[in-house]
Amino acid sequence: MIDISGLIGTIMNNPVNIPLLYVIYEFLLKIPVLGGIVAFLLDFSILGMPVVRYIIGFVLWKPFFTLIIIPGFATLGTMLLVLPWLERKLVARMQWRVGPREIEPHTRGSIQLLADTLRFLCQEVIIHKDAHKHYFLQFPFLYFIPVLLPLLFINAGAVGHPLVPIETPYALQIMIGLISLMPVFIIGVAWASNNRFSFIGAVREAFMYFAYEIPFIISVLAMIVLYGTSNTAEVVSGVNQSTWLHWGIILNPFAALTFFIATAMATARLPFDIPEADQEVAFGPFVEYTGIVFGLAYIMAYEKAYVLAAIMTMLFFGGGSGPVIPYLGELSYGIWFVVKTLIILLVLVNLRGVYPRYRIDQALSIGWGAMLTLALFALVWSVVIGVII
Amino acid sequence: MKKVGTPEYDLSDKLKYHVSALSTAAKEMALPLNITTHYPRERKRQPDCFRGYMLFDPERCISCFQCSFVCPANAIWMKDAPSGRYYPTVDYGKCIFCHFCIDSCPGGALKTTKIHDVAYKTMDEMFTSTEEMIEPPEIIREDVGVVDYVIDKEDLSLKRTKEKDALIVDVEPSQGVPMVSVCVDRGSCLACKVCDRICESGAVSSVVEEATMTVKMAIDAEKCTGCGLCVKECSMQILRLVRK
Numbered sequence: 026m027i028d029i030s031g032l033i034g035t036i037m038n039n040p041v042n043i044p045l046l047y048v049i050y051e052f053l054l055k056i057p058v059l060g061g062i063v064a065f066l067l068d069f070s071i072l073g074m075p076v077v078r079y080i081i082g083f084v085l086w087k088p089f090f091t092l093i094i095i096p097g098f099a100t101l102g103t104m105l106l107v108l109p110w111l112e113r114k115l116v117a118r119m120q121w122r123v124g125p126r127e128i129e130p131h132t133r134g135s136i137q138l139l140a141d142t143l144r145f146l147c148q149e150v151i152i153h154k155d156a157h158k159h160y161f162l163q164f165p166f167l168y169f170i171p172v173l174l175p176l177l178f179i180n181a182g183a184v185g186h187p188l189v190p191i192e193t194p195y196a197l198q199i200m201i202g203l204i205s206l207m208p209v210f211i212i213g214v215a216w217a218s219n220n221r222f223s224f225i226g227a228v229r230e231a232f233m234y235f236a237y238e239i240p241f242i243i244s245v246l247a248m249i250v251l252y253g254t255s256n257t258a259e260v261v262s263g264v265n266q267s268t269w270l271h272w273g274i275i276l277n278p279f280a281a282l283t284f285f286i287a288t289a290m291a292t293a294r295l296p297f298d299i300p301e302a303d304q305e306v307a308f309g310p311f312v313e314y315t316g317i318v319f320g321l322a323y324i325m326a327y328e329k330a331y332v333l334a335a336i337m338t339m340l341f342f343g344g345g346s347g348p349v350i351p352y353l354g355e356l357s358y359g360i361w362f363v364v365k366t367l368i369i370l371l372v373l374v375n376l377r378g379v380y381p382r383y384r385i386d387q388a389l390s391i392g393w394g395a396m397l398t399l400a401l402f403a404l405v406w407s408v409v410i411g412v413i414i
Numbered sequence: 415m416k417k418v419g420t421p422e423y424d425l426s427d428k429l430k431y432h433v434s435a436l437s438t439a440a441k442e443m444a445l446p447l448n449i450t451t452h453y454p455r456e457r458k459r460q461p462d463c464f465r466g467y468m469l470f471d472p473e474r475c476i477s478c479f480q481c482s483f484v485c486p487a488n489a490i491w492m493k494d495a496p497s498g499r500y501y502p503t504v505d506y507g508k509c510i511f512c513h514f515c516i517d518s519c520p521g522g523a524l525k526t527t528k529i530h531d532v533a534y535k536t537m538d539e540m541f542t543s544t545e546e547m548i549e550p551p552e553i554i555r556e557d558v559g560v561v562d563y564v565i566d567k568e569d570l571s572l573k574r575t576k577e578k579d580a581l582i583v584d585v586e587p588s589q590g591v592p593m594v595s596v597c598v599d600r601g602s603c604l605a606c607k608v609c610d611r612i613c614e615s616g617a618v619s620s621v622v623e624e625a626t627m628t629v630k631m632a633i634d635a636e637k638c639t640g641c642g643l644c645v646k647e648c649s650m651q652i653l654r655l656v657r658k
């Protein structure tokens with residue numbers, strides 16, 4: 026038999042500390058029948074290994090927990106289910122409409138997205154004869170690589186308690202690199218579609234990429250200069266962002282503003298939804314997609330928005346720092362992180378109800394004019410503030 | 415030539431407008447002013463004079479063809495009934511709901527309702543025969559409330575009441591402009607008595623003068639409804655409709 030005790034020890038000795046689980050465990054043991062079942066399950070062992078304990082330990086193992094639950098896939102999935110519905114409801118309220126209502130009216134149409142997903146699943150995926158068949162089908166799935174890989178470096182923790190799957194000193198650079206890779210896949214999607222609207226969408230996407238990329242990178246660079254590190258675990262810990270007075274948005278609001286506008290441009294939200302403009306180019310690069318592949322394309326914008334909002338929370342809003350919720354231990358940081366990210370996302374998606382769409386030349390002049398100036402000023406500001414502190 | 419350009423704003427103006435737009439959005443998000451009626455479950459209260467589906471009362475119809483003549487969309491055709499009378503039929507594919515027919519009907523046989531949501535499966539069904547116009551169409555009422563649009567100060571708001579709005583209303587038939595038929599050229603009268611025979615209200619009478627062996631026709635202005643049938647039928651075309 027292979028000796029895996031060392032590996033198990035590594036896993037079991039690095040759990041997420043949630044005191045509430047112990048409270049629940051103690052409470053369950055006191056209940057007559059259920060307590061016996063719980064005690065039996067926890068003592069149940071195969072070949073001398075308590076399997077259930079190991080499974081619970083593996084789920085609570087910090088890298089696994091952060092990647093799968095907070096701030097990883099489970100949080101992302103919940104956001105994807107909730108965010109489009111919230112966006113439609115809130116924008117409807119702004120515009121004196123009602124929004125989705127007819128599906129499950131008692132909960133204000135909250136399962137609208139599930140119904141949409143079911144509809145996408147049942148629809149036929151049509152590949153028209155002019156499209157490049159393989160790339161047409163592969164690019165939407167390949168797009169998941171740059172969208173999902175940044176989840177590995179998102180830190181939901183706070184001072185002294187990082188909740189990050191992989192700690193590396195190059196985390197921010199890797200994330201920016203992956204985010205910069207996304208437009209390539211969108212242009213690939215549009216090129217494989219071989220349609221005039223998707224072609225226009227691809228050109229517009231390329232222009233938008235030129236417009237926001239440089240200010241976006243410079244604004245992140247300003248924060249790296251300010252914090253002196255690009256490790257996401259260190260960005261929110263130590264002297265950096267220890268109290269709310271040291272949050273990035275207080276120290277360098279210019280970088281925060283630039284980053285936010287760049288996020289709106291990168292995720293093609295409404296003031297800058299030039300590549301996907303429904304009324305002009307009919308969802309641009311994704312015009313030829315149907316069925317579940319279109320569903321993926323539709324949802325990917327929200328995934329991208331989640332990743333960018335998470336980076337914004339880490340850089341400018343102190344990550345998961347906040348009042349400690351008793352009994353939740355390290356989970357309370359994760360909850361604060363999710364709440365902050367959700368607020369940023371709501372502000373981002375609700376720009377749809379406030380601003381009309383810019384023209385492509387206006388967006389380019391904003392990117393290379395105001396935003397670049399603001400980003401460079403933020404960089405200088407960071408140097409000055411860094412010297413003072 | 416005057417050239418209109420984009421307005422010039424400085425930075426403080428721009429910031430002011432951005433803040434104003436965002437704060438308005440936040441305010442509406444928190445306390446929205448909703449003016450949507452949830453239609454199948456509640457109906458907007460229409461005024462009694464709403465121009466909707468038309469009902470027909472054959473008892474009051476005098477077959478004067480006014481509705482058919484006045485219809486600007488040529489949607490009303492007169493069809494002969496077994497009783498020898500002519501009754502209107504409406505093609506709702508053509509009808510523009512101007513309700514000139516109702517306004518022009520001298521007997522008040524046509525009447526408006528608040529029914530505005532009638533569905534047809536084919537174009538042929540939209541041609542509504544006289545028999546179908548007597549009774550209102552079958553309506554499945556899902557509504558439990560009525561919505562009134564109230565304008566208070568400057569804002570529009572909704573007032574919801576738990577009641578069912580009566581779709582069929584009793585309104586007085588339109589009087590229109592009171593007209594009366596007069597003879598403009600008595601000398602040309604042939605005394606063919608077509609007017610006497612066609613008059614529904616018995617306003618035309620004839621007096622035989624034995625001395626001159628002539629028949630004189632007379633129209634009683636009190637009894638005349640101004641339907642204009644005699645004007646149309648007069649063989650010498652000497653009758654005219656004039657205002658009372």
